[in-house]
Amino acid sequence: MYATAFLDLPPLHRAGGTVRLPGSKSISNRVLLLAALSQGQTRIEDLLDSDDTRVMLTALDALGCRLQRHGPHSLTVHGLGGQLPVRQASLFLGNAGTAMRPLCAALALLACQHGAAFELSGVARMHERPIGDLADALRQLGCPVQHLGQPGYPPLRVGDGAPHALRLAEPIRVRGDVSSQFLTALLLALPLAAQQQAIEIEVVGELISKPYIEITLALLARFGVAVQRQGWQRFVIPAGSRYASPGQIHVEADASSASYFIALGAIAQPSLGHSGITIEGVGLDSIQGDIRFVEAARAMGAQIEGSANALQVRRGAWPLKAIDLDCNAIPDAAMTLAVLALYADGPCTLRNIASWRVKETDRLAAMRCELSKLGATVEEGPDYLRVHPLPADGRGWQTASIHTYDDHRVAMCFALAAFNPAQLGLRIEDPKCVAKTFPDFFETLFGVCQAQPSHIPVLCIDGPSASGKGTLAAELAARLGYHLLDSGLLYRLVGLAAERAGLDTAAAALQQPQQAAALGRLAQQLLVRFEQGRVWLGHEDVTDEVRSEAAGMAASRVAVVPEVRAALLDLQRNFRRLPGLVADGRDMGSVIFPDAALKVYLTASAAQRAQRRLWQLQERGESATIKDLLADLEARDERDRSRSAAPLKPAEGALLLDNSALSIEQSVQQVLDWWQASPVLRPSAALE
Numbered sequence: 001m002y003a004t005a006f007l008d009l010p011p012l013h014r015a016g017g018t019v020r021l022p023g024s025k026s027i028s029n030r031v032l033l034l035a036a037l038s039q040g041q042t043r044i045e046d047l048l049d050s051d052d053t054r055v056m057l058t059a060l061d062a063l064g065c066r067l068q069r070h071g072p073h074s075l076t077v078h079g080l081g082g083q084l085p086v087r088q089a090s091l092f093l094g095n096a097g098t099a100m101r102p103l104c105a106a107l108a109l110l111a112c113q114h115g116a117a118f119e120l121s122g123v124a125r126m127h128e129r130p131i132g133d134l135a136d137a138l139r140q141l142g143c144p145v146q147h148l149g150q151p152g153y154p155p156l157r158v159g160d161g162a163p164h165a166l167r168l169a170e171p172i173r174v175r176g177d178v179s180s181q182f183l184t185a186l187l188l189a190l191p192l193a194a195q196q197q198a199i200e201i202e203v204v205g206e207l208i209s210k211p212y213i214e215i216t217l218a219l220l221a222r223f224g225v226a227v228q229r230q231g232w233q234r235f236v237i238p239a240g241s242r243y244a245s246p247g248q249i250h251v252e253a254d255a256s257s258a259s260y261f262i263a264l265g266a267i268a269q270p271s272l273g274h275s276g277i278t279i280e281g282v283g284l285d286s287i288q289g290d291i292r293f294v295e296a297a298r299a300m301g302a303q304i305e306g307s308a309n310a311l312q313v314r315r316g317a318w319p320l321k322a323i324d325l326d327c328n329a330i331p332d333a334a335m336t337l338a339v340l341a342l343y344a345d346g347p348c349t350l351r352n353i354a355s356w357r358v359k360e361t362d363r364l365a366a367m368r369c370e371l372s373k374l375g376a377t378v379e380e381g382p383d384y385l386r387v388h389p390l391p392a393d394g395r396g397w398q399t400a401s402i403h404t405y406d407d408h409r410v411a412m413c414f415a416l417a418a419f420n421p422a423q424l425g426l427r428i429e430d431p432k433c434v435a436k437t438f439p440d441f442f443e444t445l446f447g448v449c450q451a452q453p454s455h456i457p458v459l460c461i462d463g464p465s466a467s468g469k470g471t472l473a474a475e476l477a478a479r480l481g482y483h484l485l486d487s488g489l490l491y492r493l494v495g496l497a498a499e500r501a502g503l504d505t506a507a508a509a510l511q512q513p514q515q516a517a518a519l520g521r522l523a524q525q526l527l528v529r530f531e532q533g534r535v536w537l538g539h540e541d542v543t544d545e546v547r548s549e550a551a552g553m554a555a556s557r558v559a560v561v562p563e564v565r566a567a568l569l570d571l572q573r574n575f576r577r578l579p580g581l582v583a584d585g586r587d588m589g590s591v592i593f594p595d596a597a598l599k600v601y602l603t604a605s606a607a608q609r610a611q612r613r614l615w616q617l618q619e620r621g622e623s624a625t626i627k628d629l630l631a632d633l634e635a636r637d638e639r640d641r642s643r644s645a646a647p648l649k650p651a652e653g654a655l656l657l658d659n660s661a662l663s664i665e666q667s668v669q670q671v672l673d674w675w676q677a678s679p680v681l682r683p684s685a686a687l688e
């Protein structure tokens with residue numbers, strides 16, 4: 001997951017390959033609750049591991065439900081089977097509507113049956129998301145429900161610690177036109193009270209997002225409760241209904257998450273060797289309503305073939321065909337259509353999406369605002385959005401910093417704008433908001449997308465030993481979410497491998513052509529692995545040894561050999577991967593990445609550097625004297641500077657940074673300021 005303040009996406013141009021998506025949020029949270037309410041144990045496979053499922057799991061744990069973990073996506077729930085071991089609890093449910101609404105209903109009923117009381121709260125936005133209609137329905141049943149903040153909104157308290165008889169004779173009326181989750185919540189909760197008599201639910205108003213009710217009904221059936229329905233207005237839970245575990249249940253991949261990759265296949269030219277995007281884990285047999293995004297994407301021109309649980313998507317019509325669509329059945333995936341509309345041959349109208357206003361944010365307002373930043377003309381109605389496309393020749397597109405409103409779907413759908421024909425980069429603010437449903441969204445996206453290599457930004461930090469390059473580069477990579485190349489480490493590994501192989505690395509020996517050629521071959525065949533902060537040379541963990549002063553000196557000697565430098569060239573350039581790279585060394589800006597977006601030459605006085613090295617060694621428990629260190633540094637600097645192959649010197653266009661008097665944070669800030677001013681977010685040279 002990218003836990004950075006922002007993520008800059010370079011312009012993307014091709015995509016291809018296979019993605020396996022995380023489990024459906026809607027199914028995961030329903031299954032967790034059903035399993036907890038059931039009699040018996042349920043083993044759940046492919047469960048989504050995200051913010052919203054985590055709050056549900058924490059809540060179930062707090063209620064005394066035993067959860068047995070087998071891995072991040074697999075667990076066994078030991079069902080409560082009508083018991084309620086904990087009678088009082090305060091549950092924090094983040095911004096998870098799929099936890100707040102169903103738990104509110106289920107706990108209200110359990111509280112009446114067992115004489116319990118529970119408080120349910122969430123983040124500030126959750127306290128702005130309506131729940132009053134569900135509370136009203138529960139009060140009709142005779143459940144005490146008290147709003148603890150604003151009337152009609154969480155936080156709330158259900159139950160008052162005393163048992164209450166439920167009024168089940170009359171049909172329970174609930175509004176269906178604000179959120180379908182109110183009906184889902186009642187459908188999931190009421191089987192707890194249907195042992196003796198049938199219970200009827202009547203929907204008031206036009207029911208929205210019906211496919212989500214279909215998911216609820218399908219899962220209720222898996223847990224032994226067959227709800228009868230008449231149209232979308234009346235639902236009957238038969239007398240004698242009782243939850244029973246199906247033993248094992250498998251969660252489909254999330255169809256809403258699939259929408260981003262279906263859209264990707266529809267807009268991106270296939271990368272070489274691929275015919276498009278394959279999505280595994282969800283297909284045409286899905287019980288999720290958002291699978292109907294497939295029809296919308298086809299209407300826009302995408303070529304989609306599907307099987308029971310996989311989809312293959314290729315670009316068909318281009319530009320995409322404009323659509324005018326009632327999106328009530330696919331409210332979440334419809335956000336993806338709003339971004340696809342930028343690539344259409346006319347204005348696209350998405351209708352019947354008033355529910356967007358009460359989601360993670362007011363999505364109608366958010367989408368209008370952010371699409372406009374890209375240069376699009378957008379009309380926002382009370383329950384519709386009309387998006388006018390941007391020209392296919394790239395004119396009129398603007399780069400933008402996309403605000404994401406703590407809304408995972410805003411972040412994910414706007415990533416698709418990186419395929420703009422103007423080849424402009426794009427900034428996604430607060431990318432970690434995708435953790436709600438798809439923590440590895442951007443990693444998955446980069447795994448199947450290609451940018452032109454020259455568009456993948458590189459930031460180079462070169463300079464002498466102990467100037468702080470490694471420290472600065474690692475911090476910059478962490479803040480930008482970029483890959484990190486510590487090129488010195490590769491030379492250190494060659495030095496170490498040479499010693500292991502019995503090759504003489506003394507300066508005189510390396511002047512012999514045979515020795516140099518042997519060292520070049522060794523560098524070419526270097527067997528290195530980087531794993532969770534450890535460095536492996538063949539089968540040996542050399543993490544500590546490779547950082548020693550001796551390894552640094554050996555590195556400096558072998559680095560003089562042109563054959564070694566040539567052998568490491570491709571290895572280093574292969575680090576240039578999406579979304580970008582910070583590279584540190586001696587010749588990053590001058591030889592390896594001469595087209596880098598920013599080159600920094602980092603220095604500090606020799607005395608400062610020797611002092612820093614001394615502290616570094618002392619920290620590791622090694623002893624040294626300042627005098628020796630200074631002599632070593634000067635010898636190393638001299639060798640690095642005077643060698644004929646890629647000598648250490650500021651690259652052309654490099655900005656000099658002497659950090660003798662700067663703290664690490666000041667150095668980081670200085671380079672970040674330079675980076676913000678660099679042309680990463682500007683139009684590519686091609687269009688200038």
Ligand SMILES: Nc1ncnc2c1ncn2[C@@H]1O[C@H](COP(=O)(O)OP(=O)(O)O)[C@@H](O)[C@H]1O
Pocket residue numbers: 463464465466467468469470471472612613615616659662663664667
């Ligand atoms: N700007 C700075 N001010 C003070 N100390 C620094 C600064 N930058 C780095 N250091 C310290 O200097 C030592 C050497 O830094 P390092 O990143 O290993 O240098 P290099 O990679 O250039 O050899 C580290 O202990 C680091 O914490």
Ligand SMILES: Nc1ccn([C@H]2C[C@H](O)[C@@H](COP(=O)(O)OP(=O)(O)O)O2)c(=O)n1
Pocket residue numbers: 464465466467470487488489491492552555556559560584585586587588636640
């Ligand atoms: N791009 C690079 C990186 C390192 N080297 C050589 C020169 C250095 O003396 C050694 C070791 O580099 P490293 O950056 O690990 O060493 P310091 O931490 O700066 O002491 O490798 C190089 O020639 N070219």
